[in-house]
Amino acid sequence: MTPAFDKAAIDDIINQHKNLPGALLPILHDIQHTAGYVPAETVPAIATALSLSRAEVHGVISFYHHFHSEPMGKHTVQICRAEACQAVGARELEQHATSKLATQLGNTTADGAVSLEPVYCLGNCACGPSVQIGDEVHARVTPERFDTLISALEAK
Amino acid sequence: MITVYVPRDTTACALGADAVAEAISAEAAKRNIELNLVRNGSRGLFWLETLVEVTTDKGRMAFGPVNATDVSTLFDAGFLEGEDGDLALGLTEDIPYLKNQQRVNFVRAGITDPLSVDDYKAHGGYAGLTRALAMQPQAIVDEVKESGLRGRGGAAFPAGIKWQTVHDTPPQQKYIVCNADEGDSGTFADRLLMEADPLQLIEGMTIAGLAVGATQGYIYLRSEYPKAHDVLKTALANAYAAGYLGDNIAGSGKHFDLEVRLGAGAYICGEETSLLDSLEGKRGMVRSKPPLPAIVGLFGQPTVINNVLTLASVSSIFEKGAAHYKDLGVGRSTGTLPMQLAGNIKRGGIVELAFGSSLRSLLEDFGGGTLSGKAIKAVQVGGPLGAYLPESALDISLDYESFAAAKAMLGHGGVVVFDDSADMLEQARFAMEFCVVESCGKCTPCRVGSTRGVEVIDKIREGKQLDDNLILLEDLCETMEYGSLCAMGGLTPFPVRSAIKHFPEDFGG
Numbered sequence: 108m109t110p111a112f113d114k115a116a117i118d119d120i121i122n123q124h125k126n127l128p129g130a131l132l133p134i135l136h137d138i139q140h141t142a143g144y145v146p147a148e149t150v151p152a153i154a155t156a157l158s159l160s161r162a163e164v165h166g167v168i169s170f171y172h173h174f175h176s177e178p179m180g181k182h183t184v185q186i187c188r189a190e191a192c193q194a195v196g197a198r199e200l201e202q203h204a205t206s207k208l209a210t211q212l213g214n215t216t217a218d219g220a221v222s223l224e225p226v227y228c229l230g231n232c233a234c235g236p237s238v239q240i241g242d243e244v245h246a247r248v249t250p251e252r253f254d255t256l257i258s259a260l261e262a263k
Numbered sequence: 264m265i266t267v268y269v270p271r272d273t274t275a276c277a278l279g280a281d282a283v284a285e286a287i288s289a290e291a292a293k294r295n296i297e298l299n300l301v302r303n304g305s306r307g308l309f310w311l312e313t314l315v316e317v318t319t320d321k322g323r324m325a326f327g328p329v330n331a332t333d334v335s336t337l338f339d340a341g342f343l344e345g346e347d348g349d350l351a352l353g354l355t356e357d358i359p360y361l362k363n364q365q366r367v368n369f370v371r372a373g374i375t376d377p378l379s380v381d382d383y384k385a386h387g388g389y390a391g392l393t394r395a396l397a398m399q400p401q402a403i404v405d406e407v408k409e410s411g412l413r414g415r416g417g418a419a420f421p422a423g424i425k426w427q428t429v430h431d432t433p434p435q436q437k438y439i440v441c442n443a444d445e446g447d448s449g450t451f452a453d454r455l456l457m458e459a460d461p462l463q464l465i466e467g468m469t470i471a472g473l474a475v476g477a478t479q480g481y482i483y484l485r486s487e488y489p490k491a492h493d494v495l496k497t498a499l500a501n502a503y504a505a506g507y508l509g510d511n512i513a514g515s516g517k518h519f520d521l522e523v524r525l526g527a528g529a530y531i532c533g534e535e536t537s538l539l540d541s542l543e544g545k546r547g548m549v550r551s552k553p554p555l556p557a558i559v560g561l562f563g564q565p566t567v568i569n570n571v572l573t574l575a576s577v578s579s580i581f582e583k584g585a586a587h588y589k590d591l592g593v594g595r596s597t598g599t600l601p602m603q604l605a606g607n608i609k610r611g612g613i614v615e616l617a618f619g620s621s622l623r624s625l626l627e628d629f630g631g632g633t634l635s636g637k638a639i640k641a642v643q644v645g646g647p648l649g650a651y652l653p654e655s656a657l658d659i660s661l662d663y664e665s666f667a668a669a670k671a672m673l674g675h676g677g678v679v680v681f682d683d684s685a686d687m688l689e690q691a692r693f694a695m696e697f698c699v700v701e702s703c704g705k706c707t708p709c710r711v712g713s714t715r716g717v718e719v720i721d722k723i724r725e726g727k728q729l730d731d732n733l734i735l736l737e738d739l740c741e742t743m744e745y746g747s748l749c750a751m752g753g754l755t756p757f758p759v760r761s762a763i764k765h766f767p768e769d770f771g772g
Contacts, residue, residue: 190449227697233612244277
């Protein structure tokens, strides 16, 4: 079975950054940007290039919420759970979203379309509840508006 | 040619600014009108976003909140000539929310093109660096001390003292690190500054480099801010191209390089030692202090680590002088603090004021009360580790000392408003839950205490052995406060205890 990611592209990323001071996070960011996640198969090559143990690399990947070791859904939808958004209905929005998509925070829908992730603050605290889809933040997301945003994703 | 400004800020775009900009371009093309569309930063009046501005003979006229569907009506009503219409707000500078502020950090926000070095210089930018380049390093440090500038990240440590320590270490590779991991809910001042006026931060860091003899700087930016990342990268490239970064700053022969690095969604990396570990490519684990980062910091070298607003303030301190800065504020809280109005608030945004105004005036005169129109029940100041204040405590003065006396903290100036539908037991539980999610795991009081905290609060919610469990929760808070290695576990008891103290009715009391 061929891996779901481009090994040559990963090697390029590693070679490009490996001499930077503190290179590991920039490498992981670029790999996730390219492959959509950080495949476990890439860990040995990263470890060798940076003179780290595989355990150290794995430890870093698992420490940060941003990095994923498994493939994500086609779209990533992040719901802000923090206080400023709670004050304007984020708890209700979270409940609505999990029931609408029939999944839990941190999981992907059965059809692989949407990964629903928690996030703690997007810096849009004056106009919550906030939702981020890909790199786009959406403000004042009511349950109705959430449904509209999800319908727009399904059309893509 | 007429210039039209449409913000490129995260919140403005979250409210449709990109669509508004496209609609304005399309409508102008349709009507054969030539206009110069500038994507400025936001003025920080978020309840008016998308706030569109038009240059007229009288000054910049504001229109807002504008939706893409309003654009053709705006053209019909003659907004390019600044004519009144339903969305007209008059001269931007005369909007009371803006007019009544004392802007230092945000003096250029929303006015300039954030990417343009020329625009920055035309509005006072790089005057501070020019002055600093003619000064001896010790004189630069002295000026920062003289200004009374204190760290804006939350701990409020005098910046000049930190700089002096790094300055006094023997010559070797030193670093300037900017903590741009603004993870506190209810805060967005760093984000707004980086998106609206990034060169101010770049200039401040360059001055810091000259002061302590550091030739390399890093901006550690949280990954949740992709727009700020794009703006910073371009602004850095433009500063290099204009000769304000690199090995010959403004022709002086002095050297400072600056790079932006992304975090990866860990709240704890806002803690300075954990941030340094993260920059080194490790798990963001908190370090024991001493040694201080000023002596053993990034890659084991002497390091100045300051918040975005602290470093940005340095630019204006050097532009206008330490005395000018010191004259703002009260007592040992000198200068201004950009307060951020968030949560259930009618007019959310940035309100930059000299220290010493009252929280109530901020909430009422600027904020206009709650968004829902209901009564205010609680206000959390200073992020998720800040205390919940009841309505009766809102007359408190906005300065570091008054907040410390009230067992609260001003922190980074975030103000989150809750109306009377809030359940304070749920808020206390969330504080513990957040600590479970975000603890780095190094010390036991934080790692295990937070999990036990959630369990005990659940029992209190169910009414199980209420009195005993409230005592147990207090014990746990004490252990976390005194036993934790850093502010994460050490301050999580603040929101929990304040919720219990001020809102006993929500805890079965």
